[in-house]
Structure formats: C-alpha cells, structure tokens
Amino acid sequence: MLKLLTYPAALGEFSPSPFCVKAALLLQMSGQPWQREDVSDPRKTRYGKLPVLRAGPEVIADSDNIRAWLEAQGAEFDPGLSPRDKAASRAVIRMAEEHMYFILMLDRWGNDDVWPTIRDTYFGSIPPVVRHLVAGGLRRDILKGLNVQGLGRFSAEDRLARVDADLVALARMLDGQPFLFGSRMTAADASVGAMLSAMRSTPMATPLARRIADDGVLSPYVDRATACLPATG
Ligand SMILES: N[C@@H](CCC(=O)N[C@@H](CS)C(=O)NCC(=O)O)C(=O)O
Structure with a gap:
C-alpha cells in the first residue's frame, strides 16, 4: 500500500501544506490505494520537506516527483x-506553486496577528517555552528567505494586489466550467485547488482568506477540487 508522508490535518484541511494536499489529490485521482502517515518533523526526508511518498522500498520526495512516479505507473x-x-497547465501550476505559495507563506508566517495561531497549530506538540524558541527561529529563517525571494519586501496591500491578478486570471479560466480545463479534474486543479484551499483556510480571516472565501467562482471551485479527499475527522 502506498504511504503518503504528510503534515497532520490542521486548519480544517487534510494538511496545512498545499503540497501535501496536492499529492493527496493526485493519489486519489490515480485510483491507487494509499494511506496517510502523519509526520511533524520533515528534517530527515530527502529535501527536508513534505510530502514524501513511500512505495514499498521506493521513497519519492517532492510533489512533482510523486506526480511523475504515478504517471510512470500509468496514471x-x-x-x-x-x-x-x-503547456498552459504547466504555466498555471508554476504560478500557483512559485508565486501564490509565497504569498500564502507571508499571510501565515509574516502576519503578527495570524502567527500565534499558526505557531500553536503547527508546533502544538512541543512544550510552550521550547515551542516559542523553535518556531520563532524557523519563522525568522522563513521570513529571511521570503525577503530574498522579494515578495517579503512588499506591504500586505501590495501583495494582495499582486495575487489578485492571479485570482482574476484563474476565475476567468474557470468561466462556466467546473475545472480549469473543462469538466474533469486535471493535474492543474490538484495544484491550484490545493493552493487556494490553503489560502482560504488561513486563520483570522485575513483579507486574502476572505478574498477567496467570498469569491463566487473560486470558493465553490476549491470545494469541488478538494471534495475527493478523505475527511479530516
Ligand atoms: N517543491 C516541493 C515543496 C514542498 C514544500 O515546500 N513543503 C513545505 C510545506 S508546504 C515544507 O515541508 N517545508 C519545510 C521546510 O522548508 O523546512 C514539493 O512540490 O513537494
């Protein structure tokens, strides 16, 4: 049985990580039986990140590699x-994973109002004093990386304006159809649906979370794209 190593369910999501949700959606779409295995500390994985798929002796790290592996199995x-x-699907996937993702990170890790909830949700198993030290150090590293990437230098308003153009583009692509490329869910929906779902689930109803929750096209789309996931319980 395939095992998906994923961050545990949180924020009402299968996982707070959009890449873990994407991998779970691809697994569901592949029709292969699989199980989740919750992992809180990814440091021992190949890239120090999740998701990772275990297929017998094979260990596949990174959601794109998981996709390629499933395709090699016939998916x-x-x-x-x-x-x-x-080609358009490839571009949309990259927009979600290499642009929208950083906006999501800043909404969660860079917002002082949201941060305490994120810290206590992600690191709740660590006793409070150590938790504040560990999580605070990780937060500093992540915000440093986002500063280097560049979006970390934008104000929250400018970030929202920047991602709004992506959201408008996605809503236009969906115009009148259930999924990005028609009536069937495809790989792009696994990436984009997972990213929008993560953005919508950020606690404290940030302007970004509200923007998606209130969007009459995007919010029902998120529900459709993630409907096949096992219940989070
Ligand atoms: N390119 C990777 C990205 C995975 C990723 O960024 N995972 C994040 C969670 S959303 C992670 O595990 N981060 C831990 C860390 O960077 O320390 C993929 O597609 O799987």
Missing part, C-alpha cells in the same frame, strides 16, 4: 488535453 492526470492546454 493519466491530463487525459484529452491538447499540447497547448498541457
């Missing part, structure tokens, strides 16, 4: 898509 995530649509 088809984009059936019927033209070469042009497949």
